[in-house]
Amino acid sequence: MAQPRPLSPHLQVYRPQLTSVMSIMHRMSGAVLATGSLLLAIWLMVLAMGAEFFEPLNEALKHPVGQLVLFGYSLALVYHGLNGIRHLAWDLRIGLEIKQVYQTGYLVLVSTFLITAALWFLV
């Protein structure tokens, strides 16, 4: 049997920093999106099954709580996408200097709120 190994990211050891908090947020937003992707799959399935299955889910989505869920989902989506671009750039060894890491981090945070707000305002 394999030896037990420490589990990341040792939240209890390190003081929170922008870098670590954004990394954890990337995972959390990914988990939200994974769950939301399953909801999209359910939405497509009930759509194919017929109106009697579709309407209850549609009513739930139109409810303020449903709209809040969709807003949270879109927020997670925009953040995960923008921060994902940052991760891909790092894989290409772009923007790895600590100053750049912080600059792009703040840029992602501000852009996430602006883009999400603009989308909900426009659509």
Add this chain to the structure above:
Amino acid sequence: MVFGLSKGSNLSRVSKNYPREAGYGHWRWQRFSAVITLLLMGYFTYLMISIGSLDYAGARTFVATLHQGIALSFLVAAGLFHAALGVQMIIEDYVPLASGRVTLVFLARGIFCTAALASVASISLVAEWI
């Protein structure tokens, strides 16, 4: 050259000596699916915001439109594949092996694979491709 590593760098020399560790495939597919999903991200965000306002007839018309159906199919396939890889990484990082990590990984793969197949089948039915 490994994707993202320039020739002659320390990391690429290491990768040349150990070119196909088990995690490499996962890493590569996660990046590949991320790029595909990123290309569809704008559409996905628009979709998330707009589906709440559609009624049944409107939703069917929306999905049955050829370009929407094709984009949705790509989106659920790439998105759910990327989600499965991401969930696997979270499970591997936080669930000890003795607590059933491998079983959880296979369970997650099964759920996301089933969801992807069911989604594409649903789109095909609504769009009357089958």
